[in-house]
Amino acid sequence: MVINIPWGTVQYIDCMNKEKGLPSLPDKSIDLCITDIPFNVNIQISSRKKDSKHRSINLNKKAYDDNKTDYEDWCISWFKQLERICNGIVLQIGEKNIPMWCNIKIPKGYAFCLKRNARTLSPIAYKNMIATLIFYGKTNRMNNNFFDYYVNSGFLRKNARHKNLIHPCPLRYAFWEDLILRLKPKSVIDPFIGSGTTAEVCKKLNIPWIGYEINPIYKEDIESRLNSINLTKSGLRHWL
Numbered sequence: 001m002v003i004n005i006p007w008g009t010v011q012y013i014d015c016m017n018k019e020k021g022l023p024s025l026p027d028k029s030i031d032l033c034i035t036d037i038p039f040n041v042n043i044q045i046s047s048r049k050k051d052s053k054h055r056s057i058n059l060n061k062k063a064y065d066d067n068k069t070d071y072e073d074w075c076i077s078w079f080k081q082l083e084r085i086c087n088g089i090v091l092q093i094g095e096k097n098i099p100m101w102c103n104i105k106i107p108k109g110y111a112f113c114l115k116r117n118a119r120t121l122s123p124i125a126y127k128n129m130i131a132t133l134i135f136y137g138k139t140n141r142m143n144n145n146f147f148d149y150y151v152n153s154g155f156l157r158k159n160a161r162h163k164n165l166i167h168p169c170p171l172r173y174a175f176w177e178d179l180i181l182r183l184k185p186k187s188v189i190d191p192f193i194g195s196g197t198t199a200e201v202c203k204k205l206n207i208p209w210i211g212y213e214i215n216p217i218y219k220e221d222i223e224s225r226l227n228s229i230n231l232t233k234s235g236l237r238h239w240l
Contacts, residue, residue, distance in 0.1 A: 012219060015078060022078060022081035022082065032188050033082045036092040037092065089136040095130065108137065111135070170195040173197055180198075181205070188210075191212045196225045203229055
């Protein structure tokens, strides 16, 4: 069993790997799991990305496998590991999966993020305007459970932080940072770290973290984000 957790690293393996994944981590060794799980909606990269209005977007974006026939059983397997490892768990689940998760285990609480300028009609969210998070275990009480952020779509896309990333759907950084700041975790694990938003936030906030990503193609995104962080006295984050 792993005793010394390799903090500040991403393990490019299946998070359920018996030797180095979740099964190898000690009981109650990490304060918080926070992650944006695969929604099982068979995510696709739109063919419209080559249109002129998308020319500022990375054309090498790659989708991940998001179409599991045993999705609920798969979720139960890693969720049981996280309950063993973590004091608290926060999952962004996709609205279509709320009934499934309530069947797996009734959440302790919920949080919602309103994306007022998002597009409409999506299998991922109610008209793609609301993102739902569910809470389990011990999580610090937030002063609210409703967040309101604009998304980087349409004319806002040209200034989007994620436009040059390979990952097809990076998390909204400001929202994720706000959420982690409110939760005040002592340590963090993200078993589906994707483009590395959790890693970037935790590194900036000096929170010990570890992540897992089964698709090594996103390593380029993660390393780019982590290498761009300036924690020296010349960097703004030092003074915040």
